[in-house]
Amino acid sequence: MPDIAYDVLTVEAVPDYIRSRPALAARIEQITDVREVGDGNLNLVFVVSGKDGTSAPAGLVLKQSLPYVRADPSWPMAPERNHAEARALRVHGSLAADLVPALYDADPDRFVLAVEDLSDHRVWRAALVDGERHDEAAAALGRYVARTAFGTSAFGLASEPQKRLLAATVNPALCQITELLLFTAPYTPGAPGHDPVARGTDLAAAITAYVTDPDVVTAIGAAKWAFMTRAEALIHGDLHTGSVMVRPATAKAEESTRAFDSEFAFYGPVGFDLGVLWANLLLAAARSAALGDTDNLRWRLAQPAAAWNAFTETFRALWPGRVAPATFTEGVLEGFLDQVRRDALAAAAAEAARRVVGPYPVADLETLPRPERAQAGRAVLAACRYLLLDPGAARAPVETLFDRVGDRL
Ligand code: SR1
Ligand code: MG
Structure with missing residues (x-):
């Protein structure tokens, strides 16, 4: 596996990561479940479930880009694609908010973005x-x-x-x-x-x-x-x-x-x-x-x-x-x-x-x-x-x- 110059998320690391991001910590106070569900060709995807500050159910999805194609690690692929997705979500969200997931956070250094949990879809x-x-x-x-x-x-x-x-x-x-x-x-x-x-x-x-x-x-x-x-x-x-x-x-x-x-x-x-x-x-x-x-x-x-x-x-x-x-x-x-x-x-x-x-x-x-x-x-x-x-x-x-x-x- 190629060396990676930034910390890659794991199921175990996700709760600390969320606590380190104010925009996410404000959304989900108590984390009850983290699952890695990525089945696409390129990225890691985690579904995070829990409760917000009022004990109401809360959830979000983290998506992290790796510096290679997940389905083919021998194929290097710039993780900046995560920035491209955050930009597109911002722009498309401003034009068609009901037709894309809401963007909650974008972490340019670790190539992670956080979006609305669509687990009911x-x-x-x-x-x-x-x-x-x-x-x-x-x-x-x-x-x-x-x-x-x-x-x-x-x-x-x-x-x-x-x-x-x-x-x-x-x-x-x-x-x-x-x-x-x-x-x-x-x-x-x-x-x-x-x-x-x-x-x-x-x-x-x-x-x-x-x-x-x-x-x-x-x-x-x-x-x-x-x-x-x-x-x-x-x-x-x-x-x-x-x-x-x-x-x-x-x-x-x-x-x-x-x-x-x-x-x-x-x-x-x-x-x-x-x-x-x-x-x-x-x-x-x-x-x-x-x-x-x-x-x-x-x-x-x-x-x-x-x-x-x-x-x-x-x-x-x-x-x-x-x-x-x-x-x-x-x-x-x-x-x-x-x-x-x-x-x-x-x-x-x-x-x-x-x-x-x-x-x-x-x-x-x-x-x-x-x-x-x-x-x-x-x-x-x-x-x-x-x-x-x-x-x-x-x-x-x-x-x-x-x-x-x-x-x-
Ligand atoms: C290496 S990426 C392979 C395919 O997965 C993506 O969803 C695109 O469709 C791309 O062509
Ligand atoms: Mg895809």
């Missing part, structure tokens, strides 16, 4: 794997993307603060992960993670055909260029269903959806967030198709349009508040939304394909029995080819687009 991907339906989640995420995109773009912010925010949120290390895993390694023989037989010989031929198709490679290269250069807004940067917490409605509370884990946030193309979300809904749909679960398949194929419609409605509702309305005309809005849609299509294909081809697969497919898994992988690649290359896909309304995707699953 669960990760959306796990809920999807279990066949649950959260009817408001996709629309909530569409609103989240719209509010954070508008509010950090040059439409919603004056020129100088917008440029200052852009400069303060560059996130090179995490952008490089995405450039490598989504847009480069799958299409580069010899690159780390380029291994067409890693997922079994029954998928290898379909993978090789896809990643060596010159039209696919060119379309992915264009999407990579957009990802690297189109600095439209402070986007989440990794909005897959494992970065979303959901809670069903109860007698006491409404359904809730929160986008978390925004350490990949940077100024990028707004369509990237929507495309990554669409891709993971497509993977969930491929699971339903492989299991012959037609009800869930239909529901899952309808979710990308629910996200898109909420995104466009919310963005249009914010549009009258834009800066410089004389030059940011209705035509500019329509052109922007069309660009977002096209970026989303390509990002969806890049994200869905890398989950079939590359080294970070998803439970939606991995927990299927073997023959169904290979079948679902082939179907996802056929859908990606449609999204990337079919001229009809570029024009179709999002509802129709995902009906056609469904024809391929």
Whole structure:
């Protein structure tokens, strides 16, 4: 294990750590339970439960970045990603407080941030794997993307603060992960993670055909260029269903959806967030198709349009508040939304394909029995080819687009 130049938290060390941070000590006076629950690829995550000063239940979550990838300690990774996440949570929290976890504290020296405990929620991907339906989640995420995109773009912010925010949120290390895993390694023989037989010989031929198709490679290269250069807004940067917490409605509370884990946030193309979300809904749909679960398949194929419609409605509702309305005309809005849609299509294909081809697969497919898994992988690649290359896909309304995707699953 590499040497670490700062103290790494353990379950035993968490109570003293909380006592050392005034913003946290004020929230939780008596700690009754600490659990390490990190199951992502990168960080340590602790859920802390106890009581506040009035003996009412209290809880919070600590997230600490390590100087390497947790899932692969041989891969060094700057812990400053924790600062990127704190910055994004502050900004996104100011624009969409009901759709992200509240930020309680950020410790820049030990790369720890503290956020609201969402233990009454669960990760959306796990809920999807279990066949649950959260009817408001996709629309909530569409609103989240719209509010954070508008509010950090040059439409919603004056020129100088917008440029200052852009400069303060560059996130090179995490952008490089995405450039490598989504847009480069799958299409580069010899690159780390380029291994067409890693997922079994029954998928290898379909993978090789896809990643060596010159039209696919060119379309992915264009999407990579957009990802690297189109600095439209402070986007989440990794909005897959494992970065979303959901809670069903109860007698006491409404359904809730929160986008978390925004350490990949940077100024990028707004369509990237929507495309990554669409891709993971497509993977969930491929699971339903492989299991012959037609009800869930239909529901899952309808979710990308629910996200898109909420995104466009919310963005249009914010549009009258834009800066410089004389030059940011209705035509500019329509052109922007069309660009977002096209970026989303390509990002969806890049994200869905890398989950079939590359080294970070998803439970939606991995927990299927073997023959169904290979079948679902082939179907996802056929859908990606449609999204990337079919001229009809570029024009179709999002509802129709995902009906056609469904024809391929
Ligand atoms: C090394 S990080 C691998 C993946 O996990 C994150 O959630 C991102 O999706 C990244 O691509
Ligand atoms: Mg993550």
